[in-house]
Amino acid sequence: MGKEKTRLKREAGTVKAMIALFCKDNHCHDGPGLCAQCRGLAEYSSERLRACRYGKKKPACRKCATHCYEPGHREPIREVMRYAGPRMLVRHPVLALRHLLS
Numbered sequence: 001m002g003k004e005k006t007r008l009k010r011e012a013g014t015v016k017a018m019i020a021l022f023c024k025d026n027h028c029h030d031g032p033g034l035c036a037q038c039r040g041l042a043e044y045s046s047e048r049l050r051a052c053r054y055g056k057k058k059p060a061c062r063k064c065a066t067h068c069y070e071p072g073h074r075e076p077i078r079e080v081m082r083y084a085g086p087r088m089l090v091r092h093p094v095l096a097l098r099h100l101l102s
Contacts, residue, residue, distance in 0.1 A: 008049060008058065014095045015045045015077075018084035021091060026083070041076055044069075060099075 023029075023038035034042060048068040052058045061068075069077055088096035 008052075010095075010098065011061075012046050012049050014088075014092075014099045015049070016042050017092050017095055018088060019045070019080050021084040021087055022080040025087075037076075041073065041080070044073055045077060 019038050019042045020034060023034045027035045027038065029035040033039070052068060053066060054064070058064070067074065088099075
């Protein structure tokens with residue numbers, strides 16, 4: 001697997017971990033896994049990452065000038081990242097550090 005595909009796969013995993021952290025701490029639902037709303041956001045974010053117009057030259061999302069998310073999905077992902085970002089250092093330190101250094 002190429003370096004770029006590995007990086008994109010890692011980014012997708014990091015976003016999914018952030019959504020899972022947010023969902024677990026903020027949404028009451030029965031059973032393991034994500035609630036329907038967070039599952040939809042995770043699927044959408046994976047789809048957008050795969051469809052990134054920059055392909056192999058994709059910059060880190062925070063450095064990108066192009067919005068991949070449609071307006072209706074921007075605020076939910078911002079909310080997830082605002083909440084989960086600081087907590088990732090404690091709960092998923094390797095993912096958090098790799099994401100910050102990319």
